[in-house]
Amino acid sequence: MYDLENLTGDIVTMKLTNGIELLAQLLGTDEDNNYFTLGEPRIVVINGADLALIPYVFTCDTVEVVIPASAVLSINKSSEDSTADYEKLVSEIAEDAVTEE
Numbered sequence: 001m002y003d004l005e006n007l008t009g010d011i012v013t014m015k016l017t018n019g020i021e022l023l024a025q026l027l028g029t030d031e032d033n034n035y036f037t038l039g040e041p042r043i044v045v046i047n048g049a050d051l052a053l054i055p056y057v058f059t060c061d062t063v064e065v066v067i068p069a070s071a072v073l074s075i076n077k078s079s080e081d082s083t084a085d086y087e088k089l090v091s092e093i094a095e096d097a098v099t100e101e
Contacts, residue, residue: 004029004075011083014038015073023053023078023086027064034069040090041065053089 007026014022014036024041040062042053056062078086 007075007077011078011086012075013044013078013082014067014075016067016071017073018071022056023082024056024065026075029069036067036069036072036075038065038067039063041067042086042089053086 004026008028010026011023012026014024016022021044022038022041023044024038027037027039029036041056043056045052045054056065
């Protein structure tokens with residue numbers, strides 16, 4: 001597996017083998033078991049002329065999500081604009097969750 005230590009903690013874009021594109025914080029990698037741990041992954045979808053981010057899963061906590069490396073086609077550091085949009089969305093959701101408690 002490619003050495004991804006320098007991306008750990010960053011917001012990354014992952015293209016999965018099924019065509020889905022994800023934005024998430026790369027929390028870690030396990031080269032022995034070949035998987036990635038992601039924080040708050042979001043699927044990139046087309047919404048008219050814009051892109052939107054939707055939850056990767058709807059029915060569980062997504063603070064940490066494990067994805068097998070075999071499902072990943074590519075991984076790159078996300079662009080500054082994409083990172084800013086992702087961080088804003090995730091922080092707004094976290095703020096809403098605290099308000100609801």
